[in-house]
Amino acid sequence: MSKIGRFGNYGGQYVPETVMNAVSELQKAYEKYSKDPDFLNELQELYHQYAFRPSLLYYAEKMTKDLGGAKVYIKREDLNHTGSHKINNALGQVLLAKKMGKKRVIAETGAGQHGVATATVCAYFDMECEIYMGREDMERQALNVYRMELLGAKVTGVDSGTATLKDAINEAMRDWATNIATTFYCIGSVMGPHPYPTMVRDFQKIIGIEAKKQILEMEGRLPDCIIACVGGGSNAMGIFYDFIPDKSVRLVGAEAGGKGADTEFHAATLTKGDTGIFHGMKSIFLQNEEGQIAPVFSISAGLDYPGIGPEHAWLHDTGRADYLSITDEEAVQAFEYLSKTEGIIPAVESAHAVAAALKIIPTMQKDQIAIINLSGRGDKDVQQIAKYRGVDLHV
């Protein structure tokens, strides 16, 4: 039998039989609509009119001078409606759900960015929406919980396992299996069973398509390096994808190193993980010798995931992209650095990409160009960063 949805040996459809028909139905619908000019036009229109795309490619002049290496550009996904790149995928999937005649949309969320994006688009399309979120993340991201409720979504806390993103995915999958006929599962990253990794990447690849056009207009040439943070890896796949054939462009993913990849407290999947099968896909996972999925740790709820999308695993294996791990401390320093240097407060997830940039850019030549994908804005993280720095905000 031919294996579909594979990136090298990674990917596949490792899901219970109960959801297999739904996965196939989604696959067929996606194959149809991804080639349908009307669907694609409608999506472009939504990107433009509702999400305010194209997002800016911003020349970070002060940062460039300060670092003394490559010229720094920042792809401002934080300026999208809802404040992150997650809206690109939510618009695509919920529009597809609508076309498929589904009435109810469920999603998992870690930092709350995907949950907020999904809740937003469901409000726009009048769809019933339920978001699964780990109890621990609900505490870390209380503001986003209220935001989702304000948008009309039901937020269901997940207490099982480690009460974080992976457990929210487990619970969303259980809901999907239970309400299979009515419900569309809007996965937030380039992960899960086929067609999700491909579909989510396609809905996010607008980031790289725009960035390429913008840098060619501004500089007349391709960048030398693109840096993005990776949890599941959707913003990174989004900006990488259109540059994969351009071999001169170095692609760098920044993983969550937590307290350090050599400690027990991190989420550095590609640095420390092994091949496994979980959440519908064969990919790389943090796991023990027994194949039990490992608890992960990161200051960033959005990167706090023990796996990575299968296409990243493939880019990693083939050497097309490099991945390095960034500790919480480095991310917080980068969070503060970008705020003070450019007046841009990044999401703590995106701060991992900034931290990687702070390491890489000074080693590059002045005539080189680097693009940082700033996947989201940091308003949601201010309180937690204050706490990390020992500041009590009395809220």
Next chain:
Amino acid sequence: MSNRIEKTFAQLKANNQKALITYIVAGDGGIDLTEKAVLEMGKNGADIVEIGVPFSDPIAEGQVIQEGSLRSLRDNHTTLKDVFRLVENLRKQTEMPLLLMLYANTIFRSGKETFFAKCQETGIDGVIVPDVPFEEHDEFLETAKQHDIRFISLVTPASTGRIEKIAAAAEGFLYCVSSVGVTGMRDKFSTDFDSFFKEIAEYTKIPYCVGFGIRNGETAKKMGTYCDGVIVGSAVVDKIGKYQQDALPKIADLCQELKAGLNQQ
């Protein structure tokens, strides 16, 4: 090759009986309790036992089995090695078919060759892997076959249009999931069983049994009318959760009740 699963179903058929298949999480309450419980279930009416290998993230399970899996890992740090040692010990005491129910990553991480060889060596007869659907099963099928291990297939009420191909490839017995959703005891079923089992009967050449939601003699009797046996998991794991080391008599009672229900056909 015929293994214990085929022999058991042949024997049940000869006696005009239906199969009671029970499930327990290995190491929940300790591996010694699991060993005693499996034997106790065998003595009280269970014909086949599924031994669940605990997994950190059992996505196909409802709350009762999730908790059992968690207790086993958290309290007793149960490993696959412990499970195989359990099977080895059980094989010295019983000839009933024993299956492992586990998630794909456990097999993948062991290496499928090592895993299925160990299954054969210790006396496992089949495996149920809920996160390996028809589309992915050929990754494991051949290795399982080489070691005479049946790779059990599942069909569900959401398998419309898939039952024919799944049934054609099924071996051992076909696991029919009574309801969409996850494992767990149910108060009512919303599936149209007549049409569901009509399609199954049409395409299935091997015995087929129903699981998910069966919790007492009454539901066993009702569901048993449609097929060759019933599978009961959460109701057993619930006894362990509630009564821990004192669960054995409760489990024995449950098995007797289930078996009596089944035989009232």
